[in-house]
Amino acid sequence: MTTSTLLQEIEKYIPIVGDINIKSPLAYQATRGAVEVVNTVQMAVAEAYINGLEVPDLVLESLFDTCMPIFFQYFPSLLAPYEWVLKETDHLAEGSRELMKIQYDLPQAMLNTMLGDGKLIYPKYSMGLWEKGALNLEQSQMQMIDDVIEKLDIKDGDNILDFGCGWGCVPNYILSKFPNVKFTGLNLSHEQCEYIRHKMQDPESYLSSDRFTLYEGDLNNANFETKFDKILSIGVFCHIGNLTEAFKKLASFLKDDGKVFIHIITVRIPNNMSSVYTHKYIFPHGRYWNYDAVPSHKQDLKTIKQWYLNGFNYSQTLTHWLRNFDENQATIKTLNYGMDYAKFRRIWRFYLIWFIRNFACCDGEYNGNGQFLMVHA
Ligand SMILES: C[S@@+](CC[C@H](N)C(=O)[O-])C[C@H]1O[C@@H](n2cnc3c(N)ncnc32)[C@H](O)[C@@H]1O
Secondary structure, three states: OOHHHHHHHHHOOOOOOOOHHHOOHHHHHHHHHHHHHHHHHHHHHHHHHHOOOOOOHHHHHHHHHHHHHHHHHHOHHHHOOOHHHOOOOOOOOOOHHHHHHHHHOOOHHHHHHHHOOOOOOOOOOOOOOOOOOOOOHHHHHHHHHHHHHHHHOOOOOOEEEEEOOOOOHHHHHHHHHOOOOEEEEEEOOHHHHHHHHHHHOOOOOHHHOOOEEEEEOOHHHOOOOOOEEEEEEEOOHHHOOOHHHHHHHHHHOEEEEEEEEEEEEEEOOOOOEOOHHHHHHOOOOOOEEEOOOOOOOOOOEEEEEEEEEOOHHHHHHHHHHHHHHHHOHHHHOOOOOOOOHHHHHHHHHHHHHHHHHHHHHHHHOOEEEEEEEEEEO
């Protein structure tokens, strides 16, 4: 027996540390008990903050900087707050309407200001690429989309589906570069679709060309007659609870020689990750798949290439979002969030600060983004 097999064998019986997936029943139950304690403490700290406890950002940052490396390196199983985080759910995506209400259909003036709303780069709610020298948020998002174009090998004339298209930023930019590409965007957020419909009437927008089609609807019910050359999905699979069903669906939309490109937040720990805080206040039913989750699926679609993008890129992106959020309070605070604004502001600042530190911690090597190029299995 090698040393690593021996260590794994021992780890099975020790609660809390290491890989939850290999624990003996007793160690598994003890670990779930410890998770309950972590959940309670986390929520107590977060809710004290959002209900008004005065804590300087520096203290909050230090708290995350201290805790997160320990969780990532030694106690990853404590980062799965619910058992559903560890396994596939019944539906392809759970609680979609609640997610729209709490997150994506919030006042768009707030989201657009935070994410940046340019002439070509519309609001984009996913990682920008900074490691190639981008000087600002817009450049980082352009370089990120250029990276996708290259890895997915987009060719002029391709018919492409954007699964969870946000505000249409990626289609708009790609249509601007390729005069014969066709795009279909799918999104459940009514408010984001309204933004897109407005752009579809604007002659200066590439979305106004007849090469772009919008479908407002749920990923769960998505159905297309057309088969696509390429399918991309950026920042959406954190809302997918069942990879098996999702890949089956995507495969049914894909031409025989087509390619799928999935870009997601990922964690390089043995299990998937989520938090009681984000589940309640930010992304209901959201989860971050571990880096092996997508490639371990070999039914319907299989991964032929994969890349890990260092979390530093997302930490930088989120730092810009927080800055935009803070610097535009005069407008942002006048909007209706269905709750006291001071509380809303704290909910969002807690989320943004936490994520900035999460992606930066351990030199960005644990929590980053994964990109997966897939073809028919
Ligand atoms: C983080 S945003 C990313 C948007 C876009 N891909 C980008 O990079 O800017 C996730 C997107 O997925 C959409 N989405 C989430 N769950 C969905 C569902 N069940 N059906 C359709 N769209 C969904 C959201 O409305 C949102 O537009």
